[in-house]
Amino acid sequence: MTTIEPLRWVKSSYSDNGGTCVEWAPAYASATGVVPVRDSKSPAGPALMVSADAFAGLVALARSTQL
Incomplete structure (x- = not known):
């Protein structure tokens, strides 16, 4: 198992405000x-x-999905 902490996690702009949130770690991705x-x-x-x-x-x- 790879430890990816401590990273700066960024919440997706597509996550709604009802608690359904996805985050990603752009610095890890860049590296x-x-x-x-x-x-x-x-x-x-x-x-x-x-x-x-x-x-x-x-x-x-x-981006393409219409809800």
Whole structure:
């Protein structure tokens, strides 16, 4: 298991204000090309580690989805 603390986590601008929040750590991503993503309600919990390409795909999907 890779420890990714202490990193500066940034809340997604696509997260709503109802407690459903996704965070990512841009400094880690810039340094490694791997993007850690976590649930902001569980900061001590696991982080999903995805490639930069996969993360870009997730962002594109979030931008294109109409709720």
